[in-house]
Amino acid sequence: MLLEEFTKKFAECFNQTDPAAIKPETEFRKLEEWGSMMALIVIATIDADFGKTVTSDDLKNANTVADLFGIVKNK
């Protein structure tokens, strides 16, 4: 699993946010579109594409997309 691929898949979860605006250093919880629905969409995507389970704590403990990638990679 590469950070670049992870970031691309993460960005594709969003509907209203320009995927190009989502980068590894993006603080995703500060995005206007982020909310409980987006959390479920991200969890489902990471489960389907990377076979890893993301918890509520994982999402809270990550500030940036790269942080979340690090957490997921170490599972």
Next chain:
Amino acid sequence: MAVFTVPHIKISGISACVPKQTEDNAQFELLPENERALFIKTVGIRFRRVAPAGTTASDLCYAAADKLLTDLGWDRNEIKLLVFITQTPDYLIPNTSSILQEKLGLPKTCMAFDANLGCSGYVYGLSMAGSILQNMPGGKALLLVGDISTATISMEDKSTAPLFSDAGTATALEYTESGKVHFNLQTDGREFDDIIIPDGGYRNRYNPKSEEYIEYEKGIRRNNLQMKLDGVKIFNFALREIALNINTLFDEKQVDRALVDYYVFHQANLLMLESVRKKLKVETEKVPYSLYDYGNTSSATIPVTMVTKLREQLMYSKRHLLLSGFGVGLSWGSAYIETENIVCPEIFEV
């Protein structure tokens, strides 16, 4: 593993009943307008039915059962078993099934009991009623499954209020020489508090603080007599366990997956169910959804989906169904069942 087969049973009829009052999540003011659209698209629930004060789950199940027995033309004196699955009984004491036995005009020779189960309740109920009925040659049974979950939620809690809906269902079961149903039932009590009403039982008795509202985060405000639901934990539970449970049933019972006509899931959340469907590598046409119109009706979602989405097929043909219920407990299970020409009145309102 609780993987087992119950022989000598078949479903003879299914009916479902909902309250008239309908709420539309497109008008759900606790969510901003753009979040409402995303909620409907992602979770898949648009309309919800709400029982008025004074109407109970047993009232809805009674109406469903009365209609079904009339359509079946069954002699009520022949019914030997009534199982009522609910988490919203009429009273804490006594069991609601006794009230239903009398109200439905069933004889004193009918055994009746309640079971407290939610989302897994239909599959568990089939296994309980079936396991008893298989020892009663010529016997007939009623499985009544329903809840008025809307009475248990806070309308100021966006994590529960737009999900839940009310319904009552009745399933008629009969002893038969040839029928059989395979089950795989599971439990994980470590996560018992992922879905919970904390107060009002006997662990945390009702006290004046039970009614105090607490704001857990913006849009999530409730008291301890109302349902808490940890959506992310339940979502992960479903992704982890449901496809595995179904595949284990197929493997242990050597079920040919190509024979399965439909997978009828507990209608919890569209995104969750689509994730499970993809894990199972099942085509979209084989997974009917009723949650857009009827929401999450707790244990009733599986029969509500059968009645609203598969009615004609169930009435006029032979079908192989995989039923899967999962949630509160945590409790989950699947059943593989063959149906043929069952009596299935249209869903109706009271």
